[in-house]
Amino acid sequence: MRLSAAVLCALVAVQAALLLAAVPSAQAGELEVGYYSKKCKGVENVVKWHIIKALKANRRTGAALIRLLFHDCFVRGCDGSVLLDASYENPHPEKEAPVNIGLAAFDLLEEIKASVEKRCPEVVSCSDILIYAARDAASILSNGNVHFDVPAGRLDGFVSKADEAQAELPDSIHDVKQLIENFAKKNFTVEELVILSGAHAIGQGHCSSFTGRLTEPASQITPAYRDLLNYKCSQGSNPPVVNNVRDEDYGVVARFMPGFTSRVRKIPDFLDNSYYHNNLAKIVTFHSDWTLLTHKEALGHVHEYADNGTLWDEDFADSLVKLSKLPMPAGSKGEIRKKCSVINHRLY
Ligand code: HEM
Known part of the structure; x- marks a missing residue:
């Protein structure tokens, strides 16, 4: 659609007036x-x-x-x-x-x-x-x-x-130093980085967000979980995969991590401190999650919140308010x- 110069000027003037009213x-x-x-x-x-x-x-x-x-x-x-x-x-x-x-x-x-x-x-x-x-x-x-x-x-x-x-x-390929710097720019501490990362107890991520994890060594990711992720990612073109393995299909967990089947949930996405247990067991999807274990203070907080779910509930609420x-x-x-x-x- 072509607009005449006069109509364009009028439109620009109206937009400017509306912005000034902001x-x-x-x-x-x-x-x-x-x-x-x-x-x-x-x-x-x-x-x-x-x-x-x-x-x-x-x-x-x-x-x-x-x-x-x-x-x-x-x-x-x-x-x-x-x-x-x-x-x-x-x-x-x-x-x-x-x-x-x-x-x-x-x-x-x-x-x-x-x-x-x-x-x-x-x-x-x-x-x-x-x-x-x-x-x-x-x-x-x-x-x-x-x-x-x-x-x-x-x-x-x-x-x-x-x-x-x-x-x-922050990016899921970042290491702990980059994550700490990134959060510090917004005035968030190492502890708050760890607290907020706990949100990865729920939801999902696309395979492209954790490609690197699929070939990481056993010291960084539990091999059975890595096999599970590789299988899930072979099932489509960049499909989403649940962040918390307990929300995964029962059959898939039984095939790759039979010892974990008792923890599979019928209702997915329960928000609790399970992320910290998963992280310590090296069954988290993102490199950025695992990397928290490589920093002394962050690792201390991962243990703290794994041990105390009620504390995490409260601190997570406080950190969301701060955000x-x-x-x-x-x-x-x-x-x-x-x-x-x-x-x-x-x-x-
Ligand atoms: C510490 C740095 C963080 C990184 C690197 C990161 C990265 C990611 C990535 C890559 C995904 C999956 C995106 C996709 O592939 O679809 C994701 C999902 C998610 N993230 Fe984070 N995240 C971080 C912190 C947070 C924080 C602070 C929160 C909230 C407090 C959060 C909440 C979530 C949730 C709930 C999901 C699942 C979303 C869904 O299922 O729709 N993340 N994150």
Whole structure:
């Protein structure tokens, strides 16, 4: 479609005016538990209702939401930047970064946003909805053991760049030194790196995310588990494989790790400290998980959380709250998006 110069000028002027109307982003200290209690009464229950329904239909969605929280907040703070779709103005948003392979649950968040918009138009940000959703998912998947209040009042950002996501997020081929440096840049300690990695008790990863593991020596990966992963990865073109072997098909576990069959679960994706037991037994998928065992302090924390599941539940909740407070870059502006995948001025 061709636009005349006058129409183009008018469109640019409208977009500029809308951007000027954007408000400066709230900083971490200004976030507040119960932020919407007057502005949009009951919004947390609306989100919870959708998450209960979605996880009943497919429990796997819970893992996707928890990962989304991490991937949103680690890049430009928690500003919903990971939710934005490609557009003419921004052809390569965060979603397209290779490190964001497998991200999911975008449609669910859009569905929740639509019902929140009906109740209170242009009041609740997508970034807050994502944190509420991930909080509820963590609570459901842990049978209520991981629970926390969400300080809210975030704004949705305007910027989303694949290059930035690729540079800021950790990679599964990283070694412990790189992971520690990566987390330190966001002011997270070695202990918090170990605590948050425990999220790999649930969900799945594509074979391309652990290609290197398939040939690692027995000192780094239990050979029977390596054989299981090799078998799973031979079954398709880059198929996803569950992160926690107890969520694997019974028949596959019986074939490759018969001693493990009693631990196979009928209900997958239970969020607990099993990641630490798996890690010590060298039955984790990612090199980045195994590498925690090669650092004295990190290894100490792996043992600590393997021994104390209740402590992990509490510390994991605290670390998710800390993640959820990562602010947008200083001076950034934000808005309350009407749709989570699109910046408002592109809706006109
Ligand atoms: C320490 C650095 C981390 C690395 C290198 C890493 C890497 C990965 C990779 C490669 C995948 C699989 C992607 C795919 O192939 O589809 C994955 C999945 C996952 N990660 Fe991480 N991750 C890290 C930390 C975290 C943290 C901090 C959280 C949350 C608190 C998290 C939560 C998850 C979850 C829940 C999944 C499964 C997602 C699903 O099933 O949809 N990860 N991670």
